[in-house]
Amino acid sequence: NAGVTQTPKFQVLKTGQSMTLQCAQDMNHEYMSWYRQDPGMGLRLIHYSVGAGITDQGEVPNGYNVSRSTTEDFPLRLLSAAPSQTSVYFCASSYSGLGRVFFGPGTRLTVL
Amino acid sequence: GNSVTQMEGPVTLSEEAFLTINCTYTATGYPSLFWYVQYPGEGLQLLLKATKADDKGSNKGFEATYRKETTSFHLEKGSVQVSDSAVYFCALSDQTGNQFYFGTGTSLTVIP
Numbered sequence: 001n002a003g004v005t006q007t008p009k010f011q012v013l014k015t016g017q018s019m020t021l022q023c024a025q026d027m028n029h030e031y032m033s034w035y036r037q038d039p040g041m042g043l044r045l046i047h048y049s050v051g052a053g054i055t056d057q058g059e060v061p062n063g064y065n066v067s068r069s070t071t072e073d074f075p076l077r078l079l080s081a082a083p084s085q086t087s088v089y090f091c092a093s094s095y096s097g098l099g100r101v102f103f104g105p106g107t108r109l110t111v112l
Numbered sequence: 113g114n115s116v117t118q119m120e121g122p123v124t125l126s127e128e129a130f131l132t133i134n135c136t137y138t139a140t141g142y143p144s145l146f147w148y149v150q151y152p153g154e155g156l157q158l159l160l161k162a163t164k165a166d167d168k169g170s171n172k173g174f175e176a177t178y179r180k181e182t183t184s185f186h187l188e189k190g191s192v193q194v195s196d197s198a199v200y201f202c203a204l205s206d207q208t209g210n211q212f213y214f215g216t217g218t219s220l221t222v223i224p
Contacts, residue, residue, distance in 0.1 A: 004155075031209075031210075033212075035212075035214075040216055041216060042116075042201060042214040042215050042216040042217055043156070043201065043203075043212075043214040044214070045211055045212060045213075048210060048211070050210060056210070058211060059211075059213075090155055090156065092155075092156075094209075096209060100158055100161075101158065101212070103148075103155035103156040103157070104155050105153075105154060105155045106154075106155050
């Protein structure tokens with residue numbers, strides 16, 4: 001199993017550009033989520049999904065969109081990037097919300 | 113609401129020293145508690161967890177006990193090694209398991 005994979009590993013954007021961070025898992029997990037990690041802030045939940053077709057907002061959802069068309073994939077979209085979105089983004093998955101959570105390796109995003 | 117507070121770092125210890133990283137939480141209902149570890153350049157990995165009061169989670173020589181009376185989940189290890197150098201995150205999940213709340217992380221450096 002590859003576990004949780006994220007692409008790209010690094011990305012630099014200009015303010016106002018859009019992009020999609022990709023996340024995939026091959027463990028048939030129902031639950032997937034996106035976090036951002038900022039210095040001194042720990043990890044904060046952006047959006048999560050409890051199954052294909054079902055998504056919900058976390059603590060810091062503004063400026064991000066998600067969709068879950070398949071069990072395996074959970075992309076995170078930035079429609080108009082802002083410098084405040086400079087962060088490291090982690091995707092995570094688990095069999096259920098209460099199960100062991102597996103994290104991807106992260107995407108480091110810089111918005112100029 | 114739910115939140116996690118953990119001791120600020122960085123923490124520097126000599127090899128074989130005793131480690132304590134304090135973690136306290138605020139939660140409604142009956143959360144599950146976790147410690148995650150993040151090695152440089154990697155995503156988070158589950159270190160240990162406890163799902164109810166008085167449970168003790170343990171792994172790789174690390175231990176933490178879920179103390180409801182003091183709302184704490186302190187991480188301890190009797191003898192740290194250089195390979196334990198990492199950032200440690202305390203976290204809780206709500207009763208549904210749909211949302212995780214992370215502390216800000218504590219950086220540990222173990223010197224030979």
